Each structure stands twice: as C-alpha cells, then as structure tokens.
Amino acid sequence: MTSSDNEQSLAGPGATPRPTLAAVAAEAGVAVSTASLAFSGKGPVAEATRAAVRAAAERVGYRGPDPRAASFRTGRSRVIGVVLEGAVQSAFRDPVQLIEVDAIAERLSEVGYGMLLLPGAEDDALLGGTAMDAAILLGCSPRAVTAARSLQQLSLPLVTIDGVALAHEEDLAVVANLGVDSRAASAELARLVAAAGHSRVAMVTLPLGEDRSAGAFTGAELAAMSAATISIATERARGVGEVFSDLSGWMAADSTIADGLRAGRALLAGRADRAGRGRPTAVIAQSDLLAVGVIRAAEEAGLRVPEDLSVVGFDGVVVDGFPEGRLTTVRQPLRALGLAAAQALLAELAGEPVALPRFSAELVPGHTVAPPP
C-alpha cells in the first residue's frame, strides 16, 4: 500500500437503507410485533413462525434491530463508560489502569456490552452527550469527583476503583467503591522493612494531591499534605506512617520508571537529606514502576539491591525488563477489581443485588529486601 489512497467513498447516494423489522415482517407475512418476538426469542412463538421470520430476515438482509432504535425504546444502550483520569495515553502507560480496563472490557464484551472510553477532560459535555447505561471511574483525582457529580445527575449507576476521594463524598450515591485496603497493605510492607532492621527509610510517593510537580518532602510536609487531601497516595503514606513516623522522601509526578529513576537519584545522591539524615538504607515506593526506577538509580550509583539498599513497591505488576517475582511488593487483584467493577454494574442494571467480594492485596516477598548494610 502507498501512503494514502484518497479513495472517495461513494456510498452516499447508492446506500441502501438498512432493512427494518417491518420489512422482515412483511416478507414473512406476520405482524411486526411477532417478528420482534420471533427474532429476539422472547415471546411464545410457534417454531414454524420463528423459522419463517428467520428466513425472511435472511432474504431481506436484516441484520438485527437497529441499536439506536432499540436503545431508545428500552432506555438501555448496552454501553458502559469508563472515565479515565486524564488522556488515554497517560492512563494506559500505567499497567495498573491498563489491566483494570482490560478486565472491564473483557467482562463487558462477554455480555455484548460496549466500552466507551472517556478521557477525563475538563469538559463534561461528552458525559451527557453520548448514551451510556452506567460508568466506572478510575482513580480519585478531583476531576473524577466532578465527573461523578455530572454522571450522578444523569442518574447513572456508578462504580469507582481506587476512588478513595469519592468514597468520602457523602452525597454521592455510588454502587460501589472498589479497591484494596491500601493503608493496611502499605503498613504490612513497612513492617517487613522494619523487621529487616531498617530505620533510615525514605518513601517515594505518587502525587499526593492535585499538585503534580515532583520534589522532595520532609515528614512534616507529608503530614500536612496527608491531612489536607484524600488520595491513594495519602492512604498509602498513612499506612507506612503506622510503622515509620516522620518519613521524608520524594513525591513523583507520575507512576513511571523514569520518575522512579529521578526519585532514586535524588534520594541516593549521597548528601544528607533535608531532615539532616544520611542516605536511606531502604526505599518504600508507592508503585512497582517507581520501585524499579529506584533500583535502576541504585545500580547507577553502584549500589547493590538488596545488599546495599532495600526497595519495595506496590501493585504486583509485571514490569517490562524486570524479572517477575524479584521485587518485594504487594499484589493487587487488578483483574479481579476490573471484572468486579463491570460485574457490579451489570448486576445493578439487571436489578439484581450487587454482591461484592472483599479484595485484599497479597504480599509478594521477592528478593529486594535485606538487612541494612
């Protein structure tokens, strides 16, 4: 093929109008209502009639009910919206969201539902402008709260994953807020680090609030931010805080290896940190990607992991180019979370009670924690 076959599609005037159920009914010599019943297999229809309708449909080239008409009549469009935190690109650079969305798509397509991907843009016009039956919100940015309100006004069933900020909005009636107990899982990891004997520990966090600018923080600064905001990052920080108080560290702008590398370089630079302590012997990162970045920084600095530096992550995802199972982390049941989110909405739409399992993170011991040198 060459660059761009500017092939004018001349489908305009010659386009045959899509055959309707009325045409099928006429062809089969039955009423439209009967044709509908026969085709959908809902009502009591004689086998002969059913066959006749099917044959007629075949003859006139009927390919099933027009989804637009059907969704108008039934009030259901068989589409579920997934509101991302930001652009598609940034959302899907993160394996966590990627796995969740994949699981959602999988479950939805099993039952013939479509997935409408909604970049969490500033503009909520899309939310009201396209038909959907329910929505899943990923993450817990302030934007998600806005989106949730808009969607709520349209009285759409809502489910969030990791929507900690939304869970605290009293007036939002949400079907479910899914997610593991980030705080407990973080505490568990922190205890593991403490048990190995570390005391000079630094933390690499996800963005703590709206402000996405990266940089170092002291324990006091972290405490102030944690008090003011509710987010996944502050939840996890609180968990670590149960074990290590007054931790300083670095806030990353995003959950990427590159950000982790930057964080690692800053933390391992050798000079004392802003609180006056020496180089940390352990780093608690709030995501696996960040942790891998920190490990890369350690290697750059000639430090061995875990002999010279212990590192833990969070999420339990497979990081490209990093041996699976090596990193000490906790594994979130991301696929299960995605499936459950989809399932919860499908049940809600079907009018069935929504039964939600409990989700918990599982410790992955790995090989990146050892006693301090």
Next chain:
Amino acid sequence: MTSSDNEQSLAGPGATPRPTLAAVAAEAGVAVSTASLAFSGKGPVAEATRAAVRAAAERVGYRGPDPRAASFRTGRSRVIGVVLEGAVQSAFRDPVQLIEVDAIAERLSEVGYGMLLLPGAEDDALLGGTAMDAAILLGCSPRAVTAARSLQQLSLPLVTIDGVALAHEEDLAVVANLGVDSRAASAELARLVAAAGHSRVAMVTLPLGEDRSAGAFTGAELAAMSAATISIATERARGVGEVFSDLSGWMAADSTIADGLRAGRALLAGRADRAGRGRPTAVIAQSDLLAVGVIRAAEEAGLRVPEDLSVVGFDGVVVDGFPEGRLTTVRQPLRALGLAAAQALLAELAGEPVALPRFSAELVPGHTVAPPP
C-alpha cells in the same frame, strides 16, 4: 476507605424520571419544536424566547436532549468505534497503537464524539449491537478483515491505520487506508546499514502472518511467507529485501522489549545461524521495542552497540528507560495518523470531501549504527 463498601444504591424506586423537552416547553409556554430549536440554537428563535426556554430548562432540571432519543431521530450516535487487534491489554502495551488511540480520542472529544473501544474478539456481535457512526480499524490482522466486512454490511464509514491487508481487499470500500510507506522506510534504513558496510545482517520481524509463534527463519522461509501474506511485517521485510537479499533472522511473537531480548539472545548466541553464517554485525528490527530488546541482549552478551553490533528499529517512539534519540530508527507520525483517521471519518460523516495528507516516516539517525567491527 475499606475494601468494599457494599453500599446498596437505592436509586431504583425513587429515581426521578429524566425531564424531557416537553416538560421544558410546557414550563416555558412554547411548543416542543420551539423549545428544541431554542435549546439547540438551530432555528430562528427570538432572543426572548430563547432566554425563556433556557430559564425553564434550568427550572425543571433539563440537562439536554436524551442522547438515545436524539441519536434515534438523527441516526447519529456521536460515537466512533475503534477496533483493536486483540485484547485491550495487548493492544495498549504497544506504544504505537497507544499513541494512535490517544490521538483519536483527543480529536473525537474535541467535537463531542465518544470513542467505543472494541477488542477485536472472535465475536462480531458487539459490532452490530452497539450504536456507532463509523469505525477505525487498527492493524491488519485477519480478524480486522472480518470485522471490516461486518462493519461494511452495516454501511459504516471505515478508516484503517496500517491496514495493508485490508487495502488489498478489492471489494471493501474504505474511506481511507492510512499509514506510512513501510516498505520505503524500511529500505531507507537498510540502505543506511549497508552504507555503514554491513553484510552479515539479521532481521527481527513482527509476526509475519496469522501464526504468532516466535522462532528463527531463513531467507527462503521469509520469502515464502512474504509471498503468501500481506501484513506490516511482510511489507517491511520487502523493503529490507530491496537492499539485502536472502536475509535470515527471527520472528517475534509480539512487539515488546521482552520479545526483542529473546530474539537478540537467539541471534547473538555465537553459533552460526541456520544458513551457516556467523554472528550478525547488524540487526534490523521491525519495531523500536524489539530493537531495544536486541540491544539489551547485546549488552548481556558483552557486546557494545554500535561498536560491536549495529541495531536499527522502526516507529520512533520513546522507550521507557532508553535515552530518546539514541536509537537509529524511522519515526512514524503516529499522532498525526490518529488525528487524521478521526478527522477523515468526521469529514465523511459531515458529508465533506475527505482530504488526506501524505504521511511519511522520517529518519532518526541516532547512535546505534557504526561500521562493522
């Protein structure tokens, strides 16, 4: 938040029905048709009336026309489908598709269109079951051809990106087949490698056909496969073939760093390849991810790039953890391709002529090619 607040949404019986335009019209004391005109801003409506209608809408809590009803009436649902090759996860692990989809989403959301993500599953039920106005097909798997036929039957405008296989299906009337000239770009890279003096060159290809099992191939095998199939991989192989005939190499199962690493290990194992030649001095990889994997394999084997081994890629994407601009490759205008695909469909839907720019790949010289040792 704890694991799973099983918060029963009791919105069922108490749910207020969505206010309709009729309610607004009644409140404002005008006809429904006038209310529609006033609200949409289409017809000639007196300023006073418009204001009255807006005020009435505000009072009754009208939040714009029901998208289902509107799309039923107009026959447009303001949704465009994007058919992926496989699961969401595998499609979006590839930065190439990720950037394209991101660009599509961006353009669509600018004009208030939604993006329906359709995993290219075996089942085409979804394609006919949910309302969309047009579709974009990514990649050129055999599955895409099937999907294209289904969508064509629904007389939906179609655009492909890198749909070389589809471009050769005579009976498919497609608005546009977008993509750079992969063959020419590959030839350009191959000439660059040849100019550096290489003759023992191996190729790492993307899956050549339906068969996705990885493994080594000889020149003859490659020729046979190229003759039998049309795909991005065979196109690029042909381009390289213009410069180096009878190239052997390795077919990767997927465009990932891990697959590139595997390929590199196999090719650099030191023993002669199946055609009896020694270790290659240059590797032409069909994607940047594969190329980075090969470079990692070279490092593992203690080879320096480019001093001991030259490596080129394809795509021009930023690979996490690899310095931007270092890899010798060609850059595809991926964002532009995505934007153009969306734009082409929007124009087609608007009945405007579709003007497509020419897309060409741009050589990124990089620093991974040098004369053979």
Next chain:
DNA sequence: GAAAGCTCTCGAATCGTTTCGATCGAATCG
C-alpha cells in the same frame, strides 16, 4: 356441549427528539 384454559398472534401505544411545512403577525415596499 359449554366453560375454562391454553398457545400463538396481532394491533396499537409508546419512547423523546428533530424537522418539515404551514401559519400568523409585523414590517417593508410600491
């Protein structure tokens, strides 16, 4: 043999919006 109970089919209403043609009043023009 009539009443009751089936199974199958049908007609009609309905969903909420957009759009087309008609109408009505006021302003413009000759």
Next chain:
DNA sequence: CGATTCGATCGAAACGATTCGAGAGCTTTC
C-alpha cells in the same frame, strides 16, 4: 393602503423497535 416578504412559532409526522393487553383458535375438563 394593499401586497409582499420575512421572522418567529407551532403542529404533526416521522424514526424503528419493544411491549402490553386483547383476541382468535385450539384443546381440555366437567
């Protein structure tokens, strides 16, 4: 001042499916 035009508004007709209640033709039962 009457004829014409134009802008603003309205009523009604779609769009295509689903669904409900009614009824037609059976068979079963007393």
